Amino acid sequence: MREITTDVLVVGGGAAGLSAAAEAATAGAKVTVIESDLQLGGQLIKQTHKFFGSKDEYAGTRGYKIANILLDEIDQNKKNVEVLTNTTVTGYYIEDQMFTAMQGEEEYFRVKAKKAIVATGAQERLIPFPNNDMPGVYGAGAVQTLMNVYGVTPGKRVLMVGAGNIGLIVSYQLMQAGVEIAAIVEGASRIGGYWVHAAKVRRMGVPILLQHSILEAKGDKVVTGATICGVDDHFQPTCEQKEIDCDIICLAVGLTPTTELLFQAGCEMQFVPQLCGYVAARDRTMRTSHPDFWSAGDAMGIEEASAAMVEGRIAGHSAAASLGLPVKKENFDEYWKRLDHLRAGEVGEKIRAGIGKVMRDKWEGR
């Protein structure tokens, strides 16, 4: 089996991974980025809305344009960066300190890396209800991929489940593509996403039904409707039920960090509800309990892409430093200042609480 070697292996070419790769390559590290999709950019390439944050996080710029900015930065250091797309890292074998990867469908190879940055992002959650396997039930990520990558609308009338930022933004994007939103249902008593994103769809006439959820999908072979119901403070269905006419049910009910590689590397993992699943303990350099493993972005806890990009910078900076390459300490401080700002608001409260549980000052026995 073929074997490649690299200084820094970045697993995942999304917001966090590209930022990490750009940072480490600029410092002079030989970086290999492995991305399972056909192109780099991760979720950024599907984001047609303008980002929040400050100038440092490209506020006011649409997500897909931010992907281009990061790709340009990598291109400027292309002598240091090798990119493998359509390639999946399939495992890490701790006894040989070896990654295995698969290019396309059949070509397997090994990767030996001095340092690894796991920027694997997240997976969508789905919720159980009768007929949720019927054609017409989508995850929000699939809807975004269809519309914003391939230019295909998924249907004509959508029931959106979940009013977090993804549910709100994807609803808006569906309307831009000429698709009607029958309603957005949200189990909690307030929207989970930014209030302004909700206001944007409300003023276009979309009802947001708080304390409501989906009971079942209706239809014979494909979705033709849904039954929704009110839920109480404990998310238990009330007797209030309603039929919704729709051909698409779009689930935007949250994400879970993708952490298999971190588990395989033996990193200290902890379930943190505020970060939406099992995540690795980390120090302020985004290094895990494994001295050669860093992680950044949604893999370290579900948060906005703006924060993922800064975490990627920190991880890339630290991985390069650990190779003995010259890096500027003030950049590290600057990145943390940005992160602290991004997390200072009311939406950041949950993130701060979650990170507090897994942030380590030092590692035992190192």
Place this chain on the structure above:
Amino acid sequence: MTDSEKLFNSGVLTEEKPGAVKPPKDLWESKKQGLVVVECPQRIPCNPCNTSCPTKAIKPFADINDTPEIDYEKCTGCALCVAVCPGLACFVVDLTFSPDKALFKLPYEMLPVPAKGDTVDCLGRTGEVVAKGTVEAVVEPKKDRTNVVHVSAPKEFADKIRAIRVVK
């Protein structure tokens, strides 16, 4: 929870809040080109309204999570913030447009894009049709596909109209 709180929790402004206050009445009624109305009542990490404002009428943020505060004396109604705000939460309302009509400068990212002279539905904060309006101009200040549609409609709806729908 009151009905008004429920409505607010679903993304509908129901009363003035920090980050979502009306301009002072006297100045608003006399200011040519209008004044900005910002509806951004939640602390989120975002500041392009301030950084894009040519006159710094949107005051500098001590913390990027601050909600916007406005120095209305400095606002020229230029509507650059309308084009820039990622949350589409800035609007300009010009009460001097005509004796009975106000000019609303509203962000618009839908299709079709209306043309000058078109009659459009003017929508309130829950998408209800408040009035018919006339499109006076369509501009794209940042050339980034956020249009700012200038639409005239009866002045009495100055506090209601926040969006338009193109009627086919």
